[in-house]
Amino acid sequence: MPEDRKLEIEQYNSLSRLDAQHHLHPNTNPIQVAENGAMIVTSGEGIRVRDEDGKSYIEGLAGLWCASLGFSEERLVEAAERQLRELPYYHSFFGRAPVPTAKLAEFLSRITPNSLTKFFFACSGSEAIDSAIKMVWYYNNAIGRPQKKKIISRLNSYHGVTVAGASMTRIRINQEGFDLPIERFVQVDCPHYYRFAMDGEAEEEFSARMADRLEQTILEEGPDTIAAFFAEPIQGAGGIILPSKGYFDLIQPILKKYDILFVVDEVICGFGRTGEMFGSETYNLRPDLMTMAKGLSAGYQPISAVGLSEEVYRGIASLGGEKGAFGHGFTYGGHPVAAAVALETQKIYQERKIVSYVQTISPKFQGRLRALQEHPLGGEARGVGLIGALELVANKATKERFDPSLGVGVKVFEEAKRNGLLFRNAGDQLLFCPPLIITEDEIDEMFDILGNALDTVAGRL
Template sequence: MDTALLNTLSALDARHHIHGNSNPRAVVENGAQVFSRGKGIRVVDEDGKHYIEGLAGLWCASLGFNEERLVEAAEKQMREMPYYHSFFGRAPVPTIKLAARLAEITPEGIEKIFFACSGSEAVDTAIKMIWYYNNATDRPEKKKMISRQNSYHGVTVAGASMTRIPINQEGFDLPIDRFLQVGGSHYYRYGEAGETEEAFVARRAAELEDLIQSEGPDTIAGFFAEPVQGAGGILPPAEGYFEAIQKILRKYDIFFVADEVICGFGRTGNMFGSDTYDLKPDIIIMAKGLSAGYQPISAVGVTGRIFDGIHNLGAQKGAFGHGFTYGGHPVAAAVALEAQNIYQERNIVGHVQTVCRKFQSRLSTLSDHPLVGDTRGIGLLGAVELVADKATKTRFDPSIGLGNKVFEETKRNGLLFRNAGDQLLFSPPLIISEREVKEIFDILENALNKVAETL
């Protein structure tokens, strides 16, 4: 390592810190980029350089990086009751209030709330709840879960078995048994040449029904879906997709789990992605925007029917034998509750509905750029997909690292986003202004032009 780096935080990090979802060799050789503070939608690195956080960190800092009310809520709760749990029939105050608030705002039918600390834990909890329910109701064979190509449902053993992004499974001996996959729901990438969107949806619905039939309907327990697939490339569903899928799930009594970890709390222009796409989930998974990312907290909302199963079997056994030490942590719950207050008082959903018009219109203009094959999004989610050939949708040779080159160029100019290969993903803080939307797209457009010149 460069000796000049040796005494820096970056060097310390390179020596001792294992990063998630990073190239370990690059971190060890170059050290990490260190961030020390944030203001509004921007973060500031160790060298004092300011960047727009085009992905709100990891899709979560909805209220930006210096919301004082959330700091105060944490401080107040720390003084009153810094820790307590929800085991043995006990519970701290803000956790009870947050459960009631979430039961009120989640889609119709969701009645009861369980808390964990991360999206992955919430996903695993949902799987276990479904297994538990099916044991409670004497359906011991009904245990398999279905998720979709490109889906992201976290990295725990069961969650990563449903995450269908190769890098999250390869090398980990995943998926484990009982986890099945169906094709992706994004028409641009998976529609066949000459196939209408309607025909594509019919094909995906038939594929699902065929899988259920071939495995045996009595063995299929749940279908997990993000309303808009996030980490897989910001892939909104084809028109009519969820209507067709939900019909099949109802027919075979398969639980529909909406993984709202990214879409929840305003991201798609409604409180939940389920509202945007008219989903009727049996279980809803929430995290990220729940606390605006300021505290690690996640939640699983279930219908009365599922709770009845948990209630009956749990009572019979003496306990529902599941729960996390820090699940529903009072400080995290107090912060999440205050985030909900802010969303309501400042009409964050209304703000997203207004500001997303400019965001989506600047995004779709990029479709005309010679490097761009597809632009897509909804609310404050947006992706740009780079292709070598617009007509055939052929991707660039990955060794060119084109998405990375665009990223390096925008980073030089003060904009961070996430490039999943040549898919450029944007999910800025929900408090973004129209002027800041313009800044993002001006920087991005210049970067695309500059990189295009080098080809």
């Protein structure tokens, strides 16, 4: 580095100012960051992170839904170091594989539901989703159904931000300005009973209506054109929306009836979050393909995977054999360091009985969350396991939302942040997904801060 450049950097008295000049942030208002600077995070311990001023925060969203073992798990650091010394990089192209990558694929075959037998590795949930879409198309070409290519997703779903993934993601900010969605992507309704039920409609009736609407859409589009239905067990970034009662029990027979592949997006729900190893177990889902990431390595290394049923794999393998190769893959997919960390993460989950721990601790979390439904600002509190949301409303009886210009959710977030709690507000929906290692005392601390923030903002409105 030239000496004058080094001195120029040292003249900044704040990394936030330096960041604001040179960093384009994802999913962020760039004008606000340029004007106000970013929050620079310097370290973490347990469920907390610390900023450049030394202020500590409870990370109520586990970073981005992924730091399931918190921010200071030494065993994962050691696993990365060992692998870096042994084999810092290798790929899985051309029939090769690093040791931990091969072991991870075998391990996943033993813990995933519905007899998923083969696993393809990538670096992010978005890459896994894009890969699953391509696999669905490839499979239908392989079995002689070249016209069966449309993909169905749901309003308020989140399936990543690649071109194809963002075409399935049905959140306004992820599509507007990007010329999305592209062709072949079809939207159906969101099974959020609180927000979309008709007056007097029982929850089971609502689920039946959602299933009927799905079948109607399939018939309108043409069953011979619909390739797959993608769904999160719990819709995460769209608001932590739990499926209405009986919804998936009605949806899955429709998919079978029209020979439509069911792709379950477990990127957020997987690896203990719902109180089962996978959200598919929580809701009795039987995926043909499954995407996973985040909790796979507890966020300590970028890694994701697509699980395939034996039937889907055989179709893909037959066409790949005919073409001479399955022509898809990523340079860093199945990276040996990431795979080694993921394997160690899975060992920790098993040794510490993380799923059982979530089952034990989640009543406390859900109880504190649902108590806030009685707050003057509280509309619906919802969740399962260690994931949940509080939706703020202007009128409890009518469920009327606040005028967006008031920024009520932002104000609650800023007040909580001032007092040492980070989470995510999606408009006036407050989203929580803390590290799975959180204790009862830390749950109380988290919700005490949130409750005080709600009181403060309510007093100002």
